[in-house]
Amino acid sequence: MERTMGEWFEKHTIGNLVQDAANRFNSREALVFNDERWTFKEFQEDVSRAAKALISVGIKPGEKITLWMPNCPEWLHIFFAAAQIGAILVPINTRLRTSDLQYVLQQSDSTTLITKDRSGPVNYLNMITEIYPEILQNNPRERLSESFPELKRIIILGLEQTQGTLDYQDMISQSASISDQELLKRLDSVSPDDTALLMYTSGTTGFPKGVMHNHNILRVTTDSINRMGMTPNDIVLMYLPLFHAFGLYEGALMFIQAGSKMILTEIFDPEQALRLIEHEKITMLHGFDTHFYDLTNHPNCSTTNRSSLRTGLFASGMASSVPVAEQAQRLLCPTITGWGMTECGVGVGMSFLDSPFEDRCAGSGYPLPGYEFKVINPETGLSVPPNNQGELCVRGYAIMEGYYKKPQETAEAVDQNGWLHTGDVATLREDGYLRFFGRYKDMLKVGGENVDPIEVEAFLINHPSIKQVQIVGVPDPRLSETPCACVILEEGHQLNQIDIDSFCRGKLASFKIPNNVLILQDFPMTSSGKIQKFVLREIAQEHISSLNY
Template sequence: RHSPLLAGRTRVFWDRLKGVMHCHNPIRTITDAANRMAMSSRDVILMYLPLFHCFGLYEGPLMSWVTGAKVVLTTMFEAGETLRLIEAEQATVMNGFDAHFYDLCHHPDVDQTDRSSLRTILLAVGMASSEPVARLAQEKFCPTLSAWGMTEVGVGATRTFLDAPVDDRCVESGHPLPGYEFKVIDPDTGDVLPPSTMGELCVRGYATMQGYYKRPEATAEAIDGEAWFHTGDVATIRDDGSVRFLGRYKDMLKVGGENVDPTEVEAFLLEHPAISKAQVIGVPDPRLSEVACACVVVEPGQAINDGDLDAFCRGKMASFKIPRHLLVVDDYPMTSSGKVQKYLLRQMAAEQLGLNGG
């Protein structure tokens, strides 16, 4: 049971990977997740996430293995092809990130596609900017579930319940699966923070990794003496134990000494009628050290400039949170699993804005 079963990969820096060693225990995690989702051999899982990504592997072939569900695999994600397969294969379950479901919900064929076979979607949400997509997916497809996880903790360590209120399924990241403990700490002091206070999420449980392959120093840095894995994620935990993922600490901005949560600003920018997608990054500033830069995709036929953005934000949020720079882009650099590569956005912004660093 404790012999290594697999080694997942997780990126540390742009050009370095860590091997994440797991024993057989995560198989039980998949079984617990399947039970919470009421998975059975009657389900048809449509999986377009790459299988080298833990989300794709665990929620696709391994979920099929423990439940007997059929799994339909594709070589890559393409919204039109995915809609065709939903109807052709009578898919009942789908998984993905907000970028996938934004494309699906806005595809011109969505309303002509028979989506009635779908019964649930597992959508990784929690960040404020994910909420509009989660709510739209409820309208266009079926009830969604939310989850949080990462390679080091056996992938999905939380999941919402099927009968949870819509607000919880669109905003929260779910309750812990059996065998997991969670806490939120002050990353500077290590003190456990009270409910609903933002801090670093720490996880302890039977399915957390055994360690990083041939990286004992990195393992010791990530897992403390009491077996808590320090995730580097920003989160809150409610009184009822529900976890909400808010982002990565490395993506948090420090503007003139003030902490800025980029997902909060992104969610606000999405209220602008000309903006269809928003990502906020930090860029160097000689006075404040760092300021916010909004990288936006505009709606067809719309336009926006720096003055428009400043007028929209002024008086509605703290001045230090308002983006000082605006970049209008066609789309974002993405990983093959559908995550925005913010480090590439920072490089792009530094080049286009003529800034040093980034």
């Protein structure tokens, strides 16, 4: 599909946002982190220094910069600085370890890695030297490894350094060698149609793919700002990881575009979040059901002054999310529901501020301007009638440019007419309202019968002993696979297979009743709060195998 956004929306680049915000909001507070505060002008100056520093170490337009660090002001500086000089940022999950880091650096062709020395118990520097032992013999300005021929420099933020790396603050001090005119020349050479981001999918279905987006993603955040009524008077609490599209777009991009103040934390801690809501008079907060569950169930929630909260984006819609969404409305604020994914520019479906209660709890919103939704039968490719489940397809101006160096996977995901086939199970009402139900790949095939795990989860969550439940398939020699209930219990409760059978018998079809129950303390999660069902499936399979051994 031909993109015509430029004909009706003035294009901008991400790098220009910072100077624009400094011109408009100058001395207003922009950012708070660990009790340190920056105005928009001060933030702009820090970003300019970072951009000049990146130029000074030799980073060229189009080069990839892998950024591997938790939330901090420097993360934001590098993000906007990379955009200003025409580089491509590759933000990666801080939970990645050596093999994952090796894959991303190789697959992305990154020339630069910027990371911290350590964060809490995690020692990033040790992991780097494990991957690149030869770094200890290298000059920091020379190629580091024959195994990673594109990687030219590793830059470390923190007190610990090692041979072969550059110190982040030393790099920043080199910014004085680059003139304002040289930086402006680089900034002016960047086109809105240039690739700005290479974001690796968070891994709910296995090995990640690099999703390419250009600067036109700003149209999505502009429309999100408008739909949420976001203004310079808003104060946004951002505990979501910036390396994830949710945190990056709803946090880093939207606060600078709207002129709002962002209160940034390194991690999500519900006690800290509640304290900041009261102390900083937070007006907006975002998250998945995990975040809202922890906030509303924390013992400090009832004693925290939450009156400043206005709204926030709750990625809800699944049956298991509805009780949490309803509780968030009662105890926090009237949230907006949304749907999105990395491939289409995160939240491209959103409800409205005045949407009915049910739509804000049990739906996923209407498409943003310039986007189209349709729901198809994945076997025939034909649209299904309203309110019938099928695969959600999305088309719009900020659909990914493609998966980096994966043309076959790109062609499988985006058809010739520009429709992104999401792999999500959804329905569309007659008025175009979206409801997300889960992933097609999670669907079970039990003796030839399709079993929707979400349906079984929604039923089992009503059991008094069950706090959380996920249904996964485990291999069965006769039925191909059977359902396994992975359960987190309510405190002080017990549960076994007989309890599940008696609870389900006569109320669910026999092939939908879990044949096995696995009691867990918690579920494997991505750092952005999504349950990793493929990991949960592996855990369940190992458990069943051990029982049959």
